[in-house]
Amino acid sequence: MIQAKELAPTHFHSIELMNELSDKLKIITGDTGTSSFDIESFIAEKGVFIVIYEEDAAVGCGSLRRHDVESCELKRMYSRKRGIGRMLMAELFEKARHLGYSRMVLSTRRVNIEAVNFYLRNGFDEISPYGHYCSKPESICMARYL
Secondary structure (H helix, E strand, C coil), X not given: CXXXXXXXXXXXXXXXXHHHHHHHHHXXXXXXXXXXXXXXXXXXXXXXXXXXXXXXXXXXXXXXXXXXXXXXXXXXXXXXXXXXXXXXXXXXXXXXXXXXXCEEEEEEECCCXXXXXXXHHCCCEEECCCHHHHHCCCEEEEEEEC
């Protein structure tokens, strides 16, 4: 049985998955990605952290935080198992709509081809860089209307 649970980003399963993601990102991109992640922004109003469970095992995570009035930003998306990402993304789209967002934005490293292709398959398009990504040509910013 697979199910999604809204958890605190400080929950031990959340931390375990995010640490695993950081280790993988370090190998792929040379950076853990943690400098762009602030736990407090996911605890704040209109933020959410989701963990996907298969039976009792945590197999994926993803989070949303407020980006602007109409948009949320996707952060710390990770899956240990093929196929879980699609389910996680659908859950995050639903949570974003429920929170009143009409658009989701994200940034990842261009060298992370697997992630870039996953987002393209899930309806995201490249957009102009935003925030501190404007000065980072190694990043690709993407968005999708919900």
